[in-house]
Amino acid sequence: xxxxxxxxxxxxxxxxxxxxxxxxxxxxxxxxxxxxxxxxxxxxxxxxxxxxxxxxxxxxxxxxxxxxxxxxxxxxxxxxxxxxxxxx
Numbered sequence: 001x002x003x004x005x006x007x008x009x010x011x012x013x014x015x016x017x018x019x020x021x022x023x024x025x026x027x028x029x030x031x032x033x034x035x036x037x038x039x040x041x042x043x044x045x046x047x048x049x050x051x052x053x054x055x056x057x058x059x060x061x062x063x064x065x066x067x068x069x070x071x072x073x074x075x076x077x078x079x080x081x082x083x084x085x086x087x088x
Contacts, residue, residue, distance in 0.1 A: 021029060 018026070
């Protein structure tokens with residue numbers, strides 16, 4: 001899209017920007033854009049550092065072991081000798 005722009009196009013664009021914003025406001029505008037770019041780069045760097053720290057600490061979830069298809073044995077409570085049977 002910007003490949004067709006020549007030096008004259010950029011000169012005209014600069015003149016329009018000067019007319020819109022005025023020469024006095026351009027340094028403040030450039031300073032504001034520079035600060036915004038610096039903050040943006042800092043946030044991107046912080047996000048990359050957080051991802052680098054978080055990546056090794058993640059645990060992998062293991063899938064449950066497959067069963068053989070046989071029912072699990074049911075255990076009954078052991079009876080002690082001499083214990084009285086409850087009367088129904």
